[in-house]
Amino acid sequence: MEPESIEKSEPTGWASKAWALLSAVRSQSPLIQCITNFVSMDLMANTLLSAGASPAMIHSIVEIPDFTPHANALYINVGTLSPDWLPAMKAAAELACRTGKPWVLDPVAVGASGFRLRACLELVELKPTVIRGNASEVIALSKASVGPTKGVDSSHESTHAVDAAKSLSKASGAIVAVSGAVDIITDGELVVGAHNGVAMMQRITATGCSVTALIAAFVAVDPSHAFEATASALSVFGIAGEMGMKMANGPASLRMHLIDSLHGLDEADVLSRVNITGYR
Amino acid sequence: MEPESIEKSEPTGWASKAWALLSAVRSQSPLIQCITNFVSMDLMANTLLSAGASPAMIHSIVEIPDFTPHANALYINVGTLSPDWLPAMKAAAELACRTGKPWVLDPVAVGASGFRLRACLELVELKPTVIRGNASEVIALSKASVGPTKGVDSSHESTHAVDAAKSLSKASGAIVAVSGAVDIITDGELVVGAHNGVAMMQRITATGCSVTALIAAFVAVDPSHAFEATASALSVFGIAGEMGMKMANGPASLRMHLIDSLHGLDEADVLSRVNITGYR
């Protein structure tokens, strides 16, 4: 679905919401359990810490009954999935689903193999609160198809995945976010676009994984408004990228300045920069 | 136990000891085998390299008989523990214990689950030379209790863990260090506080894991003075943080400047900044 028209939503509405959520993360420091891939653990933990949240990379199935109940949100990312990690992911998601704890799924490279696709479809059955992927991932998950893939990088534009995202959202009950030049967020009916961020963020590994962790932190502090929390987290992370880009000379310095900026964001930065628009 | 009085110890004593140990690490380049968590491997290896040591992240049980005898110290960290990693940790610790090789335990989030607590208690039986944790971890390990936890972050001040640290030290025979705003180090009787460091280091993932690796390197070059080596390593890492903080704009740039500073520390930096005081 191409948007019939794009109109900037009432700025203060989204901007003040985003600021309120970031402030709540900073003051409440929600505990986010991440069962994630090996590549992203470092940047993801630093993203959560710089936003004020408390990360815990605890992945063993034997610890889930004791630990997961204490987490404020759960985040599952299949980037380096193997069969021995999947049971813990399912057990944790099942516990979250059963106890009403928000949880977020990042179906990294879901189209890379039949194993990965089936694993993600099983996880989707456990009612994630939010699913965040790039366009290729959301399309593959929505169509339940394996196909030629660019690994973890998308070969589609996010705006070409709006129909797939709405369909996946309706089928799963999850908020679905498609990141890209414009981040698309939908609850199956409403669709908004978050326009913050810079292109060079795609030249840094694990930025997608890390913004999904930030979504988990935002949802943790306002679980009854997951749509707003998801759009706000994507916008805030993009703003940190925009501000970081002013000081960056390439992807590695951008990575550093992005995290510094996320840590230092103040109300004026957020209020003046949030750029979330409705699709209608 | 609250300190009855805190008095700055003879500065040149601790400062010259710390400088001598750092110099020995640089000149001897001890080989430190790390069986550690996935989150911290990158920063830990870079911490050891910048201090002049030689890290080796070798964790498979099949390699322990061939490799561990060549290491100058062993470091075990349970941050992302799973049942398949525990036997190698125990085999390596047992070999170190049997052959008199110094080894250091970081009981990350020991209170997170019964599995993790039992694993750490089994490791403590294998006579670590040093145990380093935050206050919540040292209290949980000392009391052998699982409980509500803030994941890997502490919900206690280090100075509130002095009794627990002394008790754990007496029971285990290990030097026990509690990191925090003040780092507490005890051999069960003597207690000192290392006052170096900056608060923002707690907003960088794996700084606790990494300073424990530095403790292993310091102990490797002076195994018969593990108390002094532990306090010195904590102080030196804190100094690198203080110097890095002068150039930092947030946690990510602090992480970079901390490592650069650790690499560049000279005698004047160490002699003028070491701040270790006795509790008595």
Added chain:
Amino acid sequence: MEPESIEKSEPTGWASKAWALLSAVRSQSPLIQCITNFVSMDLMANTLLSAGASPAMIHSIVEIPDFTPHANALYINVGTLSPDWLPAMKAAAELACRTGKPWVLDPVAVGASGFRLRACLELVELKPTVIRGNASEVIALSKASVGPTKGVDSSHESTHAVDAAKSLSKASGAIVAVSGAVDIITDGELVVGAHNGVAMMQRITATGCSVTALIAAFVAVDPSHAFEATASALSVFGIAGEMGMKMANGPASLRMHLIDSLHGLDEADVLSRVNITGYR
């Protein structure tokens, strides 16, 4: 073998080749499957991304039949090897060998244990296109010997491994590269030295792993000239280090500036700096 004489090769030949290969990586964005160690995944992925390639850290044996055929090159690195990862490495290498896909082996710390040595020898049987190690690793692999080792760091100079490299190249059919102050590259007969780089790169973890990933990307875009691609990748990575060093204050800032520089390298940088000489 010590070189009888060293003569700078025709500069424009190597330099223009290196620039052409980097340009091809940027324009084709080859998909590089990395089955690698936990320590290096972050820097390796960022190295590939900053060079314009597309990394995929997919290591599970169940995904190899679906995913590996789509990769433009395969890279296997045994840095944190364990028995449960080896079958996937062998399956992927076997598939690459059978289908004519280029693949690159990094035998990290091959002399650390009998297990690791046997694993690497089995991988060498699967006809890697390129093998890249430090001098100690190439000597150990060439002699098929386990011995006292400095972990992952070399205790030999690269120029002392020329005979071992030629012998390993002849026995395996692979291009063999020995990194060090001078990087040695041989096809078993021809030997060249790549002189780019700075010493401080050895104080950053995973630079060796990461340059090998860059070799895989260069070979992916010109698989029929693996010798030239290997020498060019080593030279280009070294140039990024040289340029990064001008802005660095220590190993952590060098790591950042190296990646930024790799991303920003232009034709003049490459043409003026490539320093590859023939041994004859």
